[in-house]
Amino acid sequence: MLERRFSVEIRTPERLVYQGEVKSIRASGTNGDFQVLPGHIPFLTTIESGVLIVDDHHGIRSMATSNGVFEVLRDGVTVLVESAEWSDEIDAQRAEEALQRAKEQLRSQLPDMDYVLAELALARAAARVKVSKSSR
């Protein structure tokens, strides 16, 4: 039996990161991780910065994204995020360093620290490290 697929587009302000037919897509939603399979009902949600996993004819691949909006329509899925990087685009060592920096910044408790921004930076760094490890 031919497997059912649906179209997915992952868009950022700088490029169209992905466009293709997939078997499933997984993302970290605001209320927890979720997966979309063919025939999903129309659905609009927000996603947090984390790992997005696409399963298409290349196999299962992952990317680190910023937070954004995830839309499911009858004819496909559109993901709007401000940044997205495939696992093989991420320099694992630099990602690890960024994670350490973000952790230190949060720990430092400096008076001029923007707590929300620092937390977001930490989440982004953590996602990138996770994705870069999963590629090996």
Next chain:
Amino acid sequence: MATLREIRRRLASVTKISQVTDAMRMVATAKLRRAQEAIESNRPYAEKFDLLLGHLLAQIDIDEVPHPFLVPHEMNGVCLVVVSSDRGLCGGFNSNIFRVSNERISFYKNQGFDVSLICVGRRVADSFRKRQHKVIAEYLNAFQNLRFETALDIVSQFDDLYLDKQIDRVEVIYNNFKSAITQNVLVEQLLPLTPNPPVGDELFLDYLYEPNQSEIFERVLSKHLNIQTWKVLLDSHAAEHAARMTAMENATSNAKEIIDELVLQRNRARQAIITKEISEIVGGAEALG
């Protein structure tokens, strides 16, 4: 009349200048193409967001869930984001920005409002720093490698100030890229947000919303602000290269005119010398004969 040697020297230097301006025109053309591609790359993202925002605005009663970005404040302080370029030689690009932003600054100061500035590009930053204006942030060399993070960073400078009511309006002054030949300075309001009311909802079907409509609306609105700022940067960047392209094209054609004139002068001077030499020879021969 200038001597032949002087004319030759001028001719050589003008020719070199025209080669330089022509090379700069070609560089600007190539960069303009890349800047236009960046505008195109943003389009699928921005258009989808506009569609979503329009859809949510049609669904949500804004007065019932007033988002802080949409609520106008009582006016006390204004923040102006002024976008210029890092380099000169681009015609009226920066002087137009100066003219409009100085008008805008005095317009607000005369009404007794506090004006603070965010300067993008070396050109405005250098000059406003000297002029006792309150500059809260400057971005130098942002256009060398324009990234979306720059837009996020600019927004992060003013959004909290707005939420804390330290500023009550945010405007951006920039060169709008209409086409390769037309750019004009625009003043646009960033905050409070004034999203266009939806012109008929193109997404008729109702979604399942998670967590809920108003939280999604909040997310989309704050992203909308980032997109507006990003669009401004992209536009100004393309306009800068378009302006430089035109300026360098004019410079090259002016240089060509001068070259034509100098070539004529040089030929005349050379001819005059030859005529003089011949008449001297003829005169000498006659004297001998």
